[in-house]
Amino acid sequence: MNDDEMLRQAIAHSRALTRRRFLRNAGLGAGLMAAGPAFLAACGDDSKDSGAGGDAGGGESETTTAKGSGSADNNDLYHANWTAYLDEESAGLWEKSSGKKLFYSEEFNDNNEYFAKISPELGQGNPIKPDIITPTFWMAGRLINLGWLEKLPVDRVPNAKNLVTSLVKPSWDPTGEYTLPWQSGMAGIAYNAKVTGREIKSIDDLLDPEFKGQIGMLTEMRDTLGLLALAQGIALDKPTFDGFAPVFDVLDKAVSDGQVRRFHGNDYMDDLSAGNFAMCFGWSGDVVQLSKDNPDVKFVIPESGGTLWSDTMVVPKGATQLDNAASWMDFCYDPVNAARIAAFVQFISPVQGVQDELRKMGGDAAVAADSPLLFPDETTSALLQSWGNLSEDEEAKFDARFAEITGN
Amino acid sequence: MATDVDGRRPGRFVPWALLSPGTLWLVLFFLVPLLTLIRQALSSKPSRFVPAQFSWEWSNFGTALSDYGPQFTRSFVYAGIATLLALAIGYPIAYFIATKGGRWKDLLIGLVVVPFFTSFLIRTIAWKAILQDDGPAVGLWRVFLGADARILSTPMAVVGGLTYNFLPFMILPIYVSLEKIDFGLADAAGDLYATPLATFRKVILPLSLPGVFAGSLLVFIPAAGDFINATLLGSPKTTMIGSVVQNQFLVQSNFPVASALSLVLMGIITALVLVYSKLFGTDGLAA
Numbered sequence: 001m002n003d004d005e006m007l008r009q010a011i012a013h014s015r016a017l018t019r020r021r022f023l024r025n026a027g028l029g030a031g032l033m034a035a036g037p038a039f040l041a042a043c044g045d046d047s048k049d050s051g052a053g054g055d056a057g058g059g060e061s062e063t064t065t066a067k068g069s070g071s072a073d074n075n076d077l078y079h080a081n082w083t084a085y086l087d088e089e090s091a092g093l094w095e096k097s098s099g100k101k102l103f104y105s106e107e108f109n110d111n112n113e114y115f116a117k118i119s120p121e122l123g124q125g126n127p128i129k130p131d132i133i134t135p136t137f138w139m140a141g142r143l144i145n146l147g148w149l150e151k152l153p154v155d156r157v158p159n160a161k162n163l164v165t166s167l168v169k170p171s172w173d174p175t176g177e178y179t180l181p182w183q184s185g186m187a188g189i190a191y192n193a194k195v196t197g198r199e200i201k202s203i204d205d206l207l208d209p210e211f212k213g214q215i216g217m218l219t220e221m222r223d224t225l226g227l228l229a230l231a232q233g234i235a236l237d238k239p240t241f242d243g244f245a246p247v248f249d250v251l252d253k254a255v256s257d258g259q260v261r262r263f264h265g266n267d268y269m270d271d272l273s274a275g276n277f278a279m280c281f282g283w284s285g286d287v288v289q290l291s292k293d294n295p296d297v298k299f300v301i302p303e304s305g306g307t308l309w310s311d312t313m314v315v316p317k318g319a320t321q322l323d324n325a326a327s328w329m330d331f332c333y334d335p336v337n338a339a340r341i342a343a344f345v346q347f348i349s350p351v352q353g354v355q356d357e358l359r360k361m362g363g364d365a366a367v368a369a370d371s372p373l374l375f376p377d378e379t380t381s382a383l384l385q386s387w388g389n390l391s392e393d394e395e396a397k398f399d400a401r402f403a404e405i406t407g408n
Numbered sequence: 409m410a411t412d413v414d415g416r417r418p419g420r421f422v423p424w425a426l427l428s429p430g431t432l433w434l435v436l437f438f439l440v441p442l443l444t445l446i447r448q449a450l451s452s453k454p455s456r457f458v459p460a461q462f463s464w465e466w467s468n469f470g471t472a473l474s475d476y477g478p479q480f481t482r483s484f485v486y487a488g489i490a491t492l493l494a495l496a497i498g499y500p501i502a503y504f505i506a507t508k509g510g511r512w513k514d515l516l517i518g519l520v521v522v523p524f525f526t527s528f529l530i531r532t533i534a535w536k537a538i539l540q541d542d543g544p545a546v547g548l549w550r551v552f553l554g555a556d557a558r559i560l561s562t563p564m565a566v567v568g569g570l571t572y573n574f575l576p577f578m579i580l581p582i583y584v585s586l587e588k589i590d591f592g593l594a595d596a597a598g599d600l601y602a603t604p605l606a607t608f609r610k611v612i613l614p615l616s617l618p619g620v621f622a623g624s625l626l627v628f629i630p631a632a633g634d635f636i637n638a639t640l641l642g643s644p645k646t647t648m649i650g651s652v653v654q655n656q657f658l659v660q661s662n663f664p665v666a667s668a669l670s671l672v673l674m675g676i677i678t679a680l681v682l683v684y685s686k687l688f689g690t691d692g693l694a695a
Contacts, residue, residue, distance in 0.1 A: 260644060262561050275542045407645060407647030408652050
């Protein structure tokens, strides 16, 4: 392996570790959490990535990491996605096959933050620059309700037939006209077996006073509340603020007792390997990556269940490149391309046939093909639940109460 | 020199013309944002997803004051302690550099500034690594305070982070003040049988107060509004007002309350600075 190749792999590896979610912390705006790992990763790259993570995720930003040959102002398609959520080759391959210029920007750092950024424009009926954005399902649901999305040209995405059935006409988009899935993943408990000294199985373990001050929870409200709710037998499909009162009580008590050390975005991995956290809520793909370096770190879906989320591709109102958007989506749903993406991102691919393609790729990819975290088996699937839609008023109440408990 | 028909010199407008870039700057980057903020703070938002409407909604200020008292108190207490600590650490350093630095002065001042070449955020994250629970710093701490003691996620870590991050803002103005002092005065005091302590107390310290004044403001004001240290080094129980503003703006889309919170923060800081400058004299700003 020559030096360039080693460098490329090192960068790819550090990116994979930082994952797309490393900025997910709503408690920190503007690329702040990312600056550490992303800055280091960016140091090693010579061109496009300088300053990655130092930006607030600006659509016009020159500093966000970009793939493809287009620029923010000169492109045939502009896709705004999360950090480290696409491999290095796919953008170029699509450009070659379609003859179009893609501007693929990793500017999507946090759902709420991105919403705050686009809402002044979309709220007044003005278009924004990206043709495709990649909100998490609940944010996609909000955008649909607000009427801020274009209908997708689904008929021009023939490979959409490859999608797994559970993601066709999902609860957040019952007609299936506005969203198509990008990747999915699950939230559960990540723990450091060296610190806990025992296997962790349930939320009761998490709330055990033995681990007082050594517990982390996600700032991503739906994951934290969802995991606690499932432990109380409260389903997530039709959430109401009143129905969640007991869940908030448990959370409130855990915080005021000092059980919870801190609420975190994607920055939990260092705390976990350093032993600051005995355990915390975390995302499957992240922990899979971390456990490769630190075998003590494990991911478990609590006995009571874990949350399942999806990130979706949507086209904001007023975007004009619908044909190119369809062509790119179609490309990503080809099992060969989807497998390449899955091997890089390590989350759940929405495309059927990816498992076989990964096996054909061999090496690490073949290992991924057998992971229940990438390909949940029936037992795993039975444990997973997704959040139903929250009405605008209900969501405001949830957010306010959650902020209050988390100290904001 | 030519005069116009009124007998006035055309040069009369020159000072205004010279002031205009500064005035324009102030109007564009201070007055306009401030007025926007005030307008926003007096607006109401029936739903989170519609733009706020101006409606003399004074209750936003009520909410800001009644719901976030602990966070405000924490912000000012933490910032106050950090300022005192920065003074206690910074003054001796500045004094040492100014009096004993000799030909190394520039280098030493350079060393004070060097950490600024790294981002604020990375420096704060570095503290997380230094203070991690099974790290050496905490190991020593545990010898005294028991096996469960920790530093991270406590008020101590937050105040420590604030002190560390803003320390150079204290050292530099004090250094400048001390540097300007004619140390012949200290010799004179000594000739008049003043003890070194009395010389410091009656001569050096009063002469360096302008630097202390400027340094305290430069540390206290940004520290009170900071949210990085509280977020990275603190816990849900150490949240400062900066995090609340951030959450209200970006998560809850509640621009009116967020704006009201910002204005209240601004108002309290202004009041504190006014009181402080009354006590220490505004000539301190001349430092």
